[in-house]
Amino acid sequence: MQMNRSTRRTRNVITINDVARLAGVSPMTVSRVVNDEKNVRESTREAVLLAVRELNYVPNLAARNLASAEHVRIGVIYSNPSAAYLSEFLVGVLDESAGKGAELLLVKCEASNPDAERISVQRLIDSAVTGVVLPPPLSESDTVREALQAAGIATVGVATGRFRSDLSCVRVDDRAAAEDMTRYLLDLGHRRIGFIKGHPNQTASAERLTGFRAALRHAPDAKAEVVQGYFTFPSGLEAAERLLDAEVRPTAIFASNDDMAAAVVSVAHRRGLDVPRDLTVVGFDDTSISTTLWPALTTVRQPVSAMAAAAIDLLLRETRAAKDGRTPEPTDVIVPHTLVERQSSSPPRPA
Amino acid sequence: MQMNRSTRRTRNVITINDVARLAGVSPMTVSRVVNDEKNVRESTREAVLLAVRELNYVPNLAARNLASAEHVRIGVIYSNPSAAYLSEFLVGVLDESAGKGAELLLVKCEASNPDAERISVQRLIDSAVTGVVLPPPLSESDTVREALQAAGIATVGVATGRFRSDLSCVRVDDRAAAEDMTRYLLDLGHRRIGFIKGHPNQTASAERLTGFRAALRHAPDAKAEVVQGYFTFPSGLEAAERLLDAEVRPTAIFASNDDMAAAVVSVAHRRGLDVPRDLTVVGFDDTSISTTLWPALTTVRQPVSAMAAAAIDLLLRETRAAKDGRTPEPTDVIVPHTLVERQSSSPPRPA
DNA sequence: GAATTGTGAGCGCTCACAATT
DNA sequence: GAATTGTGAGCGCTCACAATT
Numbered sequence: 126m127q128m129n130r131s132t133r134r135t136r137n138v139i140t141i142n143d144v145a146r147l148a149g150v151s152p153m154t155v156s157r158v159v160n161d162e163k164n165v166r167e168s169t170r171e172a173v174l175l176a177v178r179e180l181n182y183v184p185n186l187a188a189r190n191l192a193s194a195e196h197v198r199i200g201v202i203y204s205n206p207s208a209a210y211l212s213e214f215l216v217g218v219l220d221e222s223a224g225k226g227a228e229l230l231l232v233k234c235e236a237s238n239p240d241a242e243r244i245s246v247q248r249l250i251d252s253a254v255t256g257v258v259l260p261p262p263l264s265e266s267d268t269v270r271e272a273l274q275a276a277g278i279a280t281v282g283v284a285t286g287r288f289r290s291d292l293s294c295v296r297v298d299d300r301a302a303a304e305d306m307t308r309y310l311l312d313l314g315h316r317r318i319g320f321i322k323g324h325p326n327q328t329a330s331a332e333r334l335t336g337f338r339a340a341l342r343h344a345p346d347a348k349a350e351v352v353q354g355y356f357t358f359p360s361g362l363e364a365a366e367r368l369l370d371a372e373v374r375p376t377a378i379f380a381s382n383d384d385m386a387a388a389v390v391s392v393a394h395r396r397g398l399d400v401p402r403d404l405t406v407v408g409f410d411d412t413s414i415s416t417t418l419w420p421a422l423t424t425v426r427q428p429v430s431a432m433a434a435a436a437i438d439l440l441l442r443e444t445r446a447a448k449d450g451r452t453p454e455p456t457d458v459i460v461p462h463t464l465v466e467r468q469s470s471s472p473p474r475p476a
Numbered sequence: 477m478q479m480n481r482s483t484r485r486t487r488n489v490i491t492i493n494d495v496a497r498l499a500g501v502s503p504m505t506v507s508r509v510v511n512d513e514k515n516v517r518e519s520t521r522e523a524v525l526l527a528v529r530e531l532n533y534v535p536n537l538a539a540r541n542l543a544s545a546e547h548v549r550i551g552v553i554y555s556n557p558s559a560a561y562l563s564e565f566l567v568g569v570l571d572e573s574a575g576k577g578a579e580l581l582l583v584k585c586e587a588s589n590p591d592a593e594r595i596s597v598q599r600l601i602d603s604a605v606t607g608v609v610l611p612p613p614l615s616e617s618d619t620v621r622e623a624l625q626a627a628g629i630a631t632v633g634v635a636t637g638r639f640r641s642d643l644s645c646v647r648v649d650d651r652a653a654a655e656d657m658t659r660y661l662l663d664l665g666h667r668r669i670g671f672i673k674g675h676p677n678q679t680a681s682a683e684r685l686t687g688f689r690a691a692l693r694h695a696p697d698a699k700a701e702v703v704q705g706y707f708t709f710p711s712g713l714e715a716a717e718r719l720l721d722a723e724v725r726p727t728a729i730f731a732s733n734d735d736m737a738a739a740v741v742s743v744a745h746r747r748g749l750d751v752p753r754d755l756t757v758v759g760f761d762d763t764s765i766s767t768t769l770w771p772a773l774t775t776v777r778q779p780v781s782a783m784a785a786a787a788i789d790l791l792l793r794e795t796r797a798a799k800d801g802r803t804p805e806p807t808d809v810i811v812p813h814t815l816v817e818r819q820s821s822s823p824p825r826p827a
Numbered sequence: 828g829a830a831t832t833g834t835g836a837g838c839g840c841t842c843a844c845a846a847t848t
Numbered sequence: 849g850a851a852t853t854g855t856g857a858g859c860g861c862t863c864a865c866a867a868t869t
Contacts, residue, residue, distance in 0.1 A: 138839095150854090152854095153840095154854075165852075184839085187538045187542040187838085188538075188838070189839080192839075192842075193841055212559050215570070223581065417710075493860080501832075505832060508831095520831080536860050541838095543860075543861040544862055
């Protein structure tokens with residue numbers, strides 16, 4: 126017999142009790158299933174999940190936070206990569222954590238400065254974060270990784286060039302992506318191709334170069350010229366000058382990121398070269414500069430927001446598992462890249 | 477006599493009950509004071525606030541969210557302003573809302589497209605946001621403002637050039653800031669000054685121009701050349717070419733934002749001009765590009781993160797007041813700007 | 828009557844343990 | 849004994865109302 130409901134505001138929201146009733150179990154069992162805990166019989170789990178789906182149940186995060194011992198607080202240490210990258214990254218981080226009730230703590234940090242890095246990590250530790258997400262370039266900082274590992278804090282790196290067995294990461298396959306782009310240039314008919322490398326402190330730089338070289342192996346008649354860059358616009362200017370000063374100019378230049386590709390376009394225009402008629406220019410990342418520019422850049426799209434979101438998701442999964450006494454193996458999440466063809470590329474002009 | 481505490485995890489955290497006990501009132505009274513409700517005697521309020529401060533009480537947001545009828549969800553509609561601006565803005569929004577338990581909902585929107593703007597607003601309304609923060613340039617969109625007002629959603633605009641009586645805003649005094657910068661150039665000794673205007677769809681553009689002109693009125697011997705820009709790097713390139721093509725070149729160029737100032741530096745270098753020896757270049761905003769560049773830009777610092785944080789704070793205050801039945805007057809929050817002197821400015825070369 | 832303060836219950840979940848298989 | 853499920857209380861706040869000034 127149903128008691129008269131209290132006079133309180135009626136919320137017509139599905140709760141854990143509704144799910145429990147439908148599944149014929151206790152609310153605690155529903156809680157176990159929803160939180161992916163072990164020691165739930167498979168048939169029970171399925172019954173609960175069925176009820177969850179049927180009722181479209183979404184756990185109340187406020188209640189979970191209040192009832193559970195600790196709060197999920199995720200730290201993000203960011204340095205000054207391309208601002209375009211950071212804003213896309215933050216959008217992804219936000220979108221994912223907002224819905225999961227995780228608190229975010231952002232800490233700025235000068236990159237390539239071990240002292241500053243250690244201080245940033247310490248600040249996160251002092252703030253009792255449960256996990257940390259590292260966007261590039263800090264995702265490859267030994268200092269940061271070691272300090273976090275020493276403190277036993279779950280960490281996920283984003284956009285590292287390679288997977289390493291002691292750090293979960295979310296990345297694209299940089300090598301395959303660079304290979305795809307190079308093959309695209311070869312298919313257009315280019316045979317003299319300049320390549321601008323990324324910063325040597327990031328493994329993605331080497332991977333992209335490897336991919337570039339791998340594609341060229343299938344075109345023995347092609348000539349490659351490789352110069353160093355550092356992912357910045359100014360370094361791209363300098364690299365472009367070097368490549369375009371060659372006696373026989375390349376007909377295409379592949380820059381390891383969009384900022385440097387934008388610099389190549391800038392230098393080309395200064396020299397009176399039409400892009401793409403006289404020079405094809407392609408980039409990597411698909412950050413906002415690639416469409417701000419004229420001509421818009423052909424580039425490799427890294428789904429930055431989705432990667433950030435995936436990193437948060439992975440981190441939450443790992444911290445939850447850790448709380449449950451399991452120590453999850455570091456995971457290597459590879460997300461698909463896409464080649465985005467825009468106006469900065471075309472077949473070379475017939476000689 | 478103290479009962480044996482439950483076997484449950486002991487949290488040694490200050491709660492509303494601790495404050496109530498110390499202040500000699502009921503928890504509900506503490507709740508009223510903390511939430512800034514009316515109908516609390518002034519002496520009671522003071523006693524409670526004293527206890528809050530003494531114990532360093534911070535309300536548990538999860539408990540508040542669970543107990544109170546509705547959730548605070550703040551929408552942010554962003555378009556594609558400078559990426560550097562957006563990332564700073566998001567950092568501020570995040571820092572402020574994380575600590576206040578507000579959920580954030582980001583919606584991207586193509587600017588200057590009324591249909592897209594209406595769709596974005598509708599998405600926020602459908603998601604039951606309690607308030608909306610508008611970064612530029614959407615903070616000045618009539619479409620967006622009207623749609624939100626029609627839906628009765630509290631809104632705060634950021635970095636609008638002027639205050640209007642129907643919209644709370646957080647901004648710097650653009651006119652005064654531009655006047656300061658211009659006076660700085662005059663004090664350095666410049667008498668031929670180029671000015672690149674911002675996009676005409678933002679009131680800040682006009683304010684900055686007004687400030688520039690106001691400062692020049694005190695230097696009757698100075699000559700000004702004003703050209704149109706649109707806040708983008710390419711528009712800055714074009715404007716710089718126009719200014720530097722003049723028979724008598726300006727010795728200083730004041731661009732209405734950093735992106736355009738960076739473009740001016742780029743054009744100057746292309747023409748073999750040394751910055752600042754041959755040409756002083758100054759910007760506005762102090763976004764990350766101003767220090768990435770060489771020489772680093774002298775510019776006006778807008779504390780973007782702090783402004784975003786202030787906007788969130790103001791919004792929370794307004795929605796809370798509205799819940800309490802009060803209709804707060806739109807507020808005009810002006811935050812201080814600062815002139816940041818770096819390497820791109822110097823006295824003009826003696827003729 | 829209006830302004831101010833307090834009371835008891837309840838928001839939706841998870842804890843620690845107990846009970847069952 | 850181990851694996852699985854349930855029980856009762858409690859997390860820290862605010863609601864609706866009642867009681868007091």
